[in-house]
Amino acid sequence: MNLDSKIPSGAIGEKWVNHKFSTKLVNPANKRKYKVIVVGSGLAGASAAATLGELGYQVLCFCYQDSPRRAHSIAAQGGINAAKNYQNDGDSVYRLFYDTVKGGDFRSREANVHRLAEVSCNIIDQCVAQGVPFAREYGGLLDNRSFGGAQVSRTFYARGQTGQQLLLGAYSALERQIGLGTVKMYTRHEMLDLVVEDGRAVGIVTRNMVTGAVEPWAADAVLLCTGGYSNVFFLSTNATGCNVTAAYRAYKKGAGFANPCFTQIHPTCIPQHGDQQSKLTLMSESLRNDGRIWVPKSREDAAAIRAGKKSPNDIPEADRDYYLERKYPSFGNLAPRDISSRAAKEACDDKRGVANTGFGVYLDFKDAINRLGQPKIEERYGNLFEMYERITGVDAYKEPMQIYPAPHYTMGGLWVDYNLMTTIPGCFALGEANFSDHGANRLGASALMQGLADGYFVIPYTLGGYLAGLGLASAGKNSPESPAFKASLEYVKERTSKFLSIKGKRTPRSLHQELGHIMWEACGMAREASVLEKAIEAIPHLREEFWKNVTVTGSGEELNQQLEMAGRVADFLEFGELMCRDALARDESCGCHLRVEHQYPDGEAKRDDEKFAHVAVWEYKGDNVTPVRNTEPLTYENVHFAVRSYK
Secondary structure, three states, rough: OOOOOOOOOOOOOOOHHHHHHHHHOOOHEEEHOEEEEEOOOOOEEEEEEEEHHHHHOOOEEEOOOHHHOOOHHHOOOOEEEEOOOOOOOOOOHHHHHHHHHHHHOOOOHHHHHHHHHHHHHHHHHHHOOOOOOOOOOOOEEEEOOOOOOOOOEEEEEEOOHHHHHHHHHHHHHHHHHHHHEEEEEEEEEEEEEEEEEEEEEEEEEEEEOOOOEEEEEEEEEEOOOOOOOHHHHOOOOOOOOOOOHHHHHHOOOOEEEEEOEEEEEEEEOOOOOOOOOOOOOOOHHHHHHOEEEEOOHHHHHHHHHHHHOOOHHHHOOOEEEOHHHOOOOOOOHHHHHHHHHHHHHHHHHOOOOOOOOOOOOEOOHHHHHHHHHHHHHHHHHHHHHOOOOOOHOOOOOOOOEEOOOOOEEEEEEEEEEEEEOOOOOOEOOOOOHHOOOOOOOOOOOOHHHHHHHHHHHHHHHHHHHHOOOOOOOOOOOOOOOHHHHHHHHHHHHHHHHHHHHHOOOOHHHHHHHHHHHHHHHHHOEEEHHHHHHHHHHHHHHHHHHHHHHHHOOOOOOOOOOOHHHHHHHHHHHHHHHHHHHHHHHOOOEOOOOOOOOOOOOOEEOOOOOHHHOOEEEEEEEOOOOEEEEEEEEEEOOOOOOOOOOOO
């Protein structure tokens, strides 16, 4: 597998500028001759489709939702990072770059991260021009707040609904291009295969989720903007429809999958309350600005709370353990997500958890309300408090929120080079679907930044360079009638028929739930070699059970959500094994990936930079064949390896 990252030469601050200048261009009149497929309409997909349409390309955009506005990006709450330094508190492009590399525990690619920090400021200008209603200070300037993993205020926000407002901005730009005819939007279409011909990506095959029609779509390039795969754990903060299928189809066609075990556990979610839940609810990390996290110091008080004999307000201040402030005094409640999540688990493992299940800690706003007044807290987080009360029945202005870590974001994804192209020429991956920027842990408020950076400011240059390299003679010449398309169509139809023909006794949901339990125990917040080995042995048996005993009602020629779920679960049952293999092979701790065998005496993650300062890139070799693990070495010329400390 060719893992040429194509990192430009020169100083870190000059790489992107030089690369843009040296990249070949497509002249405006010729852009109209090229067709580009964008799969996904979240922040990365909508911004890419809108920008490419504005440039003049013929763009086909696909999403499985009934509207681009329902992409999961809408669920992001807390904010978006940018190195504007409006607070004059010491921020800079270099500091954002440094914080991101350090926050990712030195497992991200320097050049990509610096580019992300550079274009972050442009994103804010773009969104303000679109009318995104960012919060403002008294004098009218855009406001900022703090977020985990940083000691400066660089996070722009719109109360607790930043993702929604940013997506509406990108959606408006997308709809403008749809109205002008440069973008054709196909909702309720799910990508089920990537078509590769002569070693290049030339299109996709989709299923119309309303009629069941399976259709081929040809293009000169394919952009996968399909988000992450946290639903492999069954319960996560992701929408229930989020899946790995598009990325996994590309993997099985030759795209390398990088660091699949790097999955972020978010520390600020509403605890699970029953076996019938379909997802978990995220409470924004922005709440950690003003909320203080604690558990009782004594197991007896915690047991009394769980039994309903005491309320949190009955616990005096002296008997509360503000454990993040105690363990990490420099960052306190704003310690990065991986560290904060493990600290919560540690407190609950010590029998001091406060939810009915024992898996919960408090997020308390009493001090902030006393200091700032309730109206100020309502102004900052009102919709989040309202959402929490609707779900739990608790007024968090009067009683602390209960939170617990949950699967959230996936730093792993399809391997891409500096141009965001996968190991399949012509197939690009943007946003959460790729691996490139966050290493082993993503800092809060950086997901929205990456999605919009890739779509608005990176792919317009790098895609043009790829298409210019193909030459004008090839523009628009790929045909959906070719043998490669016919083979993909046949594959998708046969797979659909197989799902419908099994007629077993187990629902896709029950099998997914069983997989999720295996994944959470083996590849969740803490990983151990013996447990991972058992999972790698157990998952193939569960996969065999799926193909022998799954039941899918209805037909393939209609709206059939059971059929959709069966396809997604089938891919999770293969992908989960790949995740566990990756976690087992990475015999170190770093960021989100805590191997219990590799910890410092205080419980912090212990990296092995000599053996594992690389990206692990997995190569598909066939069904039921062990994939090959390739590596891309990571070199740090500007940020030097150091023990990651937030104390």
